[in-house]
Amino acid sequence: MRTEKEKMLAGELYRAVGAEIEGDQLRPERLYRAYNLTTANQADRRALSEEIPAFAGMTRIACLASKIPSRG
Numbered sequence: 001m002r003t004e005k006e007k008m009l010a011g012e013l014y015r016a017v018g019a020e021i022e023g024d025q026l027r028p029e030r031l032y033r034a035y036n037l038t039t040a041n042q043a044d045r046r047a048l049s050e051e052i053p054a055f056a057g058m059t060r061i062a063c064l065a066s067k068i069p070s071r072g
Helices: 004-009 019-036 043-050 051-065
Strands: none
Touching: 004 019, 019 043
């Protein structure tokens, strides 16, 4: 049986649960927090800034999804 993340990546219906998906949702927050704690002249800031763009779209989607009213 495929994981929910595998279903998501295949474009199939999936439930947004499980360690993989939760980790993907939390990673951008950790990266942004770490980035904001660095100073402008730190090498760490450059390394973090290279990782963040890959997750910027995911963060935007998560923010928009949290504002969708439930239909229950």
